[in-house]
Amino acid sequence: MVIEEKYDVIVVGGGHAGCEAAHAAATLGSKVLLITQNLETLARMSCNPAMGGVAKGQIIREIDALGGMSGIITDVSSIQFRMLNKSKGPAMWSPRAQCDRKLFEREWRMALEANKNIDFWQDTVENIMTKKGSAVGVVTKMGVEIQSKSVILCNGTFLNGLIHLGKKNYKGGRSGEPPAEGITKQLIELGFTNGRMKTGTPPRLDGRTIDYSKTEEQAGDKNPVNFSYLSNNQLSKQHSCFITYTSPEVHSILKEGFEDSPMFSGRIKGLGPRYCPSIEDKIERFSTKERHQLFIEPEGRDTIEIYLNGFSTSLPEEVQLKALRKIKGLEKVKMFRAGYAIEYDYFPPTQLKHTLETKLVNNLFFCGQINGTTGYEEAAAQGLMAGINAHQNTHNKKEFILGRSDAYIGVLIDDLITKGTDEPYRMFTSRAEFRLLLRQDNADIRLTQKGHELGLASEERLKRLQVKKSETEKLIKFLEKQSIEPNDINPVLENKGTSILKQKVKIKSILSRPHISIKDLLVSKELYEFLENEKFSSESIEQAEIEIKYGGYLNKEKESAEKLSRLENIQIIDGFEFDKLHSISTEGREKLKAIQPKTIGQASRISGVSPSDINILLIYLGR
Numbered sequence: 001m002v003i004e005e006k007y008d009v010i011v012v013g014g015g016h017a018g019c020e021a022a023h024a025a026a027t028l029g030s031k032v033l034l035i036t037q038n039l040e041t042l043a044r045m046s047c048n049p050a051m052g053g054v055a056k057g058q059i060i061r062e063i064d065a066l067g068g069m070s071g072i073i074t075d076v077s078s079i080q081f082r083m084l085n086k087s088k089g090p091a092m093w094s095p096r097a098q099c100d101r102k103l104f105e106r107e108w109r110m111a112l113e114a115n116k117n118i119d120f121w122q123d124t125v126e127n128i129m130t131k132k133g134s135a136v137g138v139v140t141k142m143g144v145e146i147q148s149k150s151v152i153l154c155n156g157t158f159l160n161g162l163i164h165l166g167k168k169n170y171k172g173g174r175s176g177e178p179p180a181e182g183i184t185k186q187l188i189e190l191g192f193t194n195g196r197m198k199t200g201t202p203p204r205l206d207g208r209t210i211d212y213s214k215t216e217e218q219a220g221d222k223n224p225v226n227f228s229y230l231s232n233n234q235l236s237k238q239h240s241c242f243i244t245y246t247s248p249e250v251h252s253i254l255k256e257g258f259e260d261s262p263m264f265s266g267r268i269k270g271l272g273p274r275y276c277p278s279i280e281d282k283i284e285r286f287s288t289k290e291r292h293q294l295f296i297e298p299e300g301r302d303t304i305e306i307y308l309n310g311f312s313t314s315l316p317e318e319v320q321l322k323a324l325r326k327i328k329g330l331e332k333v334k335m336f337r338a339g340y341a342i343e344y345d346y347f348p349p350t351q352l353k354h355t356l357e358t359k360l361v362n363n364l365f366f367c368g369q370i371n372g373t374t375g376y377e378e379a380a381a382q383g384l385m386a387g388i389n390a391h392q393n394t395h396n397k398k399e400f401i402l403g404r405s406d407a408y409i410g411v412l413i414d415d416l417i418t419k420g421t422d423e424p425y426r427m428f429t430s431r432a433e434f435r436l437l438l439r440q441d442n443a444d445i446r447l448t449q450k451g452h453e454l455g456l457a458s459e460e461r462l463k464r465l466q467v468k469k470s471e472t473e474k475l476i477k478f479l480e481k482q483s484i485e486p487n488d489i490n491p492v493l494e495n496k497g498t499s500i501l502k503q504k505v506k507i508k509s510i511l512s513r514p515h516i517s518i519k520d521l522l523v524s525k526e527l528y529e530f531l532e533n534e535k536f537s538s539e540s541i542e543q544a545e546i547e548i549k550y551g552g553y554l555n556k557e558k559e560s561a562e563k564l565s566r567l568e569n570i571q572i573i574d575g576f577e578f579d580k581l582h583s584i585s586t587e588g589r590e591k592l593k594a595i596q597p598k599t600i601g602q603a604s605r606i607s608g609v610s611p612s613d614i615n616i617l618l619i620y621l622g623r
Contacts, residue, residue, distance in 0.1 A: 002145045005119075007033045008394045009387070010138055010146060012125045013154035014042040016070070016376045017368030017383030019108050021152045023069050024387030026117035028455050030394060033146060034112065035121045035138065037158070037177060043073070043108035045101050045376065046157070046174055047201050048309050049299050052096035052227065054084060055408060055427040056377040061095065061443035062407045063377075064228045067456030068384045069111055070377070071228035077104040079239040079301055081224035090546050091436045092429060095227055098220075098241060100300035121146070126182035128153075128364065130190070135364040141182075149394040150363035152386045154379070155370050157199060159184050159345035164262035165338060166316030175201075175340065184345045191360050192347050197424055199374060200278050200312040200341040203320050205296075206334040207304040214329040215242040215296060225538075229444045229464060242296040242329070250326045251283050257319030262341060276374065276426065278312045278341070294327065305336055314341035346372045349416035350595050354401045355389035356382060356413065359596070365390055371416055374424035381409045388454060400454060403568060405434045405561035407447060418595060418605045433564075436550065436557050441542055445469065471540035476547060478530055479508040488523045496520070511548050518545050567601035570621065581620060588613035 009025040011018045014036030026032040036042065051074045052060050064071030080098035112118055123140035128151055130136060137147035158173030158180040173179045184194060220238035261280055277285065282292050295309035313320055317338040324330050349371040351359055356371075358364045367382035388400045402410035411432045416425060429435045438446070448465045451457030486501035489510060493500045496515050507521055518541055522528045531541070547554065578584070578592040587608045597603040600621075604614050 001143060003147075005031075007031050007119070007146065007148040009033070009150050009152060009390045010035060010148040011152045011154060011387070012036075012138065013156055013158070013368070014039070015046075015154060015156045015368060015379060016043060017156075017379040017386070018152075018154035019043045019112060020063065020068050020070060020380045020383035021154060021365075021367060021387035021390070022112060022118055023115060024067070024384050024456060025152075025391040026115045027067065028388065028391040030117065030391040031119075032117055033119045033121055033148065035123060035125055035140070035146075037122070037124050037173075037180070039109075039120060039122050041105070041174075041177070042112065043105050044174075045099065045104060047199075047376075048297060048307050049101040049104070050096060050098050050297065051376060052094065053377075054092070054094045055429045055431070056375060057084070057095035057227075058408045058429075058438060058440045058443065059377040059381050059412070059427060060227055061229075061440045062409050062447055063380055063384050064230070065443040065447040065457070065461075066384065066451035067448075067454075067458065067461065068380065069108070070380045071226075072230060073104060073107045073111065074099060075226045075228050075231040075233060075235075076107050078224075078227075078235050079298065080220040080241065081226075081235050081238070082221050083225070089436075090439050090441065090550065093440055094429075095225070095440055097227060098239065098297060100302075102300055102303075124178070124180055126180075127186055128183065128361075130361060130364075134362040150365065150390040152365040152367060152383075152390055153183070153370055154368045154383055154386075155180055155183065156379075157342050157344040157369055159370065162343045164314045164341040164343065166257070166260045166262070166314070166319075169262065172342070173344070174342070175337065179344075187347065192351055192358070194345050194347050195372075195422070196343055197346050197369070197372060198341055198343045199369075199424060200314055201339055202279075202308045202311040202313065203324065203339040204299070204336040205306040205308055205324075205330070206336060207298070207306045209330075209332050209334045210242075210296065210306065211329045211331065212242055212296075215244045217241075218243055218295070229448070230458075230461060239298050239301065241298070244294050244296060244327055244329050245291040246279070246294065246323075246327060248290055250323050253323040253326060254280055254283060254313075254315060254319065257315040260316050260319070262314050276312070276424075278314065279310070280313060280315060296329070311339065312341075313339040315339075344369065346370055348372065348420050348422075350418070350420040352417055354413060354417055354598065355393075355399045356386040357389060357393065363390070363393055369424075372421040372423075372425055373412075373416070374426050378412060378425065378427055381412060385409065385413060388456065400450075402447075402450075403565070404432070405437060405564060406450075407443070408432060408438055411438075414602065414605070418597070418602050419607055434557050434561050436553055437561060439546070441539070441546065445543075468537065468540050468543065471534070471536045472543040472547070474534070475536060475540065475544040476508075478527075479511060479544070479548060480506060482507050482524070482526050482530075484510060484521065484524045484527075488525075489521070492516075492520050492523060508548055511545065512551075564601060567604060568599050570600040570618070572597055572599060572603065572617075572621070581616060583616045584613045585610060592617075 008030035078097040084094040085092040127139040135151040161173040161179035163172040218241040299305040365386040367386040368379035490500040591608040
């Protein structure tokens with residue numbers, strides 16, 4: 001069977017990457033077909049039912065600022081919200097939301113179905129059709145041929161997926177779902193290199209059998225905010241998570257199953273995520289620790305199912321249950337299903353351009369776990385960028401690339417393309433050189449204008465941004481001009497343990513002090529009346545406070561970013577023959593030839609390319 005309709009973009013896979021890719025391309029005006037094995041599992045949270053966290057929350061804010069959907073869907077389906085790391089500086093503040101898993105899926109499906117440019121097809125893609133070095137469509141398992149101008153692969157853990165549970169293993173892309181076979185073989189034939197990775201998931205528990213009185217409650221924020229800059233809804237009734245711990249006794253029981261562990265027996269060949277290890281891996285690697293923290297997380301508002309975060313495992317079911325019942329609060333627990341590990345194929349991302357288009361096949365894009373990443377947020381970000389660039393390609397428009405000083409999304413993609421990864425890549429704030437610039441609170445300031453110029457971010461988004469910027473500037477100017485009397489502020493300063501005033505000073509200078517907030521300065525009648533009259537949003541007030549308090553650091557980081565941009569502006573022509581640069585180290589030549597950097601900036605970040613190699617390259621380019 002051949003479907004006569006021709007599409008601009010075919011998206012293969014309906015996970016977080018696929019949903020963002022389809023939405024972005026379709027919103028920009030492309031005719032999109034989303035193909036997935038099961039339309040009932042669109043945007044499924046295969047692992048923990050939460051979005052955000054350290055660095056990941058920043059990514060969701062960036063997706064939202066550009067016009068993506070993950071933030072909006074998260075807000076609608078949230079059952080708990082927390083701003084992590086509030087005791088630290090604003091570069092570390094990271095939003096995280098616990099979600100209702102089923103509601104999250106339903107809201108994503110409704111959002112996609114509301115987009116008239118998206119069609120759906122339930123089937124498994126087994127082959128990519130190519131012509132003259134370009135992707136021109138797909139062939140499904142049922143023999144259906146569908147033509148398109150570009151193809152985006154978002155296969156998650158389904159490429160030759162193999163599930164492990166104790167000594168047992170069976171084919172599957174996720175529990176109860178078949179793997180995707182055929183694509184890997186074809187991509188290898190086209191010249192791509194591939195590898196194997198591994199991830200895992202914890203057992204799901206019956207919440208009715210948990211004694212919460214023996215655990216520590218972790219409630220949501222008293223005044224929760226939203227992920228999306230468009231959201232106005234206030235999360236009212238929040239569901240708590242709970243904390244418990246393993247113990248030496250639990251570890252001993254788990255060790256009994258190590259001989260049957262697919263990870264330790266060598267049956268699993270793929271590398272797992274170093275920063276989110278299985279419980280057996282934690283016990284082995286951190287043998288001196290007597291306990292490990294576990295989070296008891298609800299799967300939704302209307303279900304008793306519980307996700308035990310921190311207890312990912314592929315040990316035999318009986319070992320899992322025996323160990324669980326030695327954990328405080330879980331003495332009588334029942335499992336809904338056991339944890340398991342899954343191995344899957346990935347393709348080293350150094351085979352991609354910064355647009356996420358492959359170097360070997362034109363108009364073929366990879367995003368998500370096929371690129372060696374782990375996490376919903378990382379996948380969604382790649383999906384958004386691949387969807388944008390697939391649209392831009394098919395309509396002969398300029399590629400859209402974010403730099404390392406623009407967004408965590410830029411850091412993520414540049415790391416993947418330039419450095420590659422041989423273990424599941426997870427985003428951390430420490431990966432970003434300019435993390436003080438790339439905060440969660442200013443993602444709209446950094447990116448919404450760019451999203452609007454593309455046609456992805458709406459007019460409403462832009463108007464909200466303009467209001468926020470205007471309010472912030474107005475408040476900063478007031479704080480710079482208005483003075484505060486010693487008699488008004490000194491009691492506050494004494495209470496805070498900081499030096500008192502002998503004469504009146506500008507409010508801005510007091511706000512620059514550590515531990516002093518705008519709330520502390522409301523003892524100033526003028527400031528109090530100004531804020532009351534202007535009715536500024538809390539976001540604008542926070543923005544003004546951060547810019548005043550960290551202004552010096554922000555300016556230094558901006559200068560560093562500008563220096564980096566100079567290197568990014570020095571282009572290296574396509575097909576540059578690095579082999580001819582005999583003065584460059586052998587390793588440097590090999591790495592440059594393999595990755596084919598587009599700029600001097602990218603070349604300088606390649607592992608194995610030294611500063612002297614870069615100097616020689618600059619001389620050769622006449623710089």
